[in-house]
Amino acid sequence: MLRMPMIAFMTCINAIFLALVIAAFLITGDGVSSGDILNIMYYIIVTPLITVSLTKVAYSGEAEMTLIDALKRVDQILEIEPLPDNKSDLSPKDSSVQLEHVSYRYKDATRDAVSDVTLSIRPGEHVALVGPSGSGKTTLAELLVRFFDVSEGKIDIGGVDIKNMSSSGLMKQVSFVFQDSRLIKTSILENVRMGRPSASEEEVLAALEKAQCMDIIDKLPNGIHTILGEKGTYLSGGEQQRITIARAVLKDAPILILDEATAFADPDNETKVQAAFSEMAKEKTVIMIAHRLSTVADADRIFVLSDGKLEEQGSHADLMRQNGLYRRMFDEYSRSIEWKVGV
Structure with missing residues (x-):
């Protein structure tokens, strides 16, 4: 300007x-x-x-x-008004997630980002949210962790409305890894320990190992005590993402939300990130958001969103047979990965 x-x-x-x-x-x-x-x-x-x-x-x-x-x-x-924090000690009975007629509209928007979405996720189930850009996938994930409150409807975790849970109680139930996760200028140890401040150094190392981060630690001058950003010590986007995953591993919450977590990873880092996810997702309720449809084909169920509304749901095989939006998206994705320069 x-x-x-x-x-x-x-x-x-x-x-x-x-x-x-x-x-x-x-x-x-x-x-x-x-x-x-x-x-x-x-x-x-x-x-x-x-x-x-x-x-x-x-x-x-x-x-x-x-x-x-x-x-x-x-x-x-x-100037943002903080959400009311309920001091209730209500605890969810399990890691199920229930959305009932959930709608949300951003301030000054002309239409709902999420409109009348109802879905149920069983404890330990691995599900995926897919859809075109702007369909409301990330907004729905942010509503689940109560970054803001729904305009209509309600969200339950383990049978408890998240509005009736304290902020600390909700954060104990949910871990999330977003595509634009960032690390702060402190040591790797303290960055990972943000997931659970009381964790010992041995527990942090165990989390880093599960998140496929040991190759990163081995190349740093002071290992997990290396200060990021100091003396030219920087990590690539994929490496930062793996450190963020280690933070989620250390937190060990029963519900895990992954929002395009491999978006900025190169092929080598993506393989290691996927391996870290496989380790981290064991016995947890997992909600994945992805544009690369091949990464969610093995999900127990896939929810397809369009213009903020839930259009389809089912397994990969079920949705392919329905020959609807998911089938069209998957066919377009398959053609895109086969495209080559000069062909």
Whole structure:
């Protein structure tokens, strides 16, 4: 937004030198006097000082606008109304998930992101949410962990409405790995320990091993005590994702939500991430969100969303036989992975 005005401003103030040269030729066309020389020398000396001063003013103004914009974004976050936290000690009886006529509309939106969705997930069942982009998959996952409350309907975990559970109680029931998970600038140990702050170093190492992270740890100068971002120590997107998975492994919640968790992984990292998921998902209720339909073909059930509504549900084989939206999506996906350059 500021680039073109800044370019124009810098061009104008530096064009003063061109104006000086032209003026010098015009003034000295009939000969050069000592006064002319002094005037030209004066402007040659003073003009750079003015240019530097104006440049500093321009950069100060740009920095001020950047700061104001950042403060506005901070204010937007601080102005968000926190959800009411129920202090109830109600505990779910199991890891089942039940959605009853759930709808949600974002502020200022003209239509529901999720509309009248009803579904039931049994304890220990592995299910997938699929659908075109913008169909409401991620919104539904965020509603399950109560990032915001439903506009209509209700969500139960183990027979308990999540609104009637305390925030800490709900977080003990659910682990989640999103596609844009981030690590903070501290040690690998502390990043993983965020899943369970009371965990010992041995438990953290065990979680890292289950998450297929030992090759990452072995190459770091101080192992799990290496500070990320310090002295050029950085991890790739796929490696960060595996560390995030280790955090979820350590937390060991009965319900696991995976939202496009392999989206930024290269083929080698994706293989290791999938192996980590297989280890982590044992005896847990798993809700997967994926665009790569081959990764969810083995799910117990697949829920197909479109425009925020639940269109189809069933196993991969059942949905292929129905010849509906899922079948069309799977056929398009199959053609896309067979596409080759120059063919």
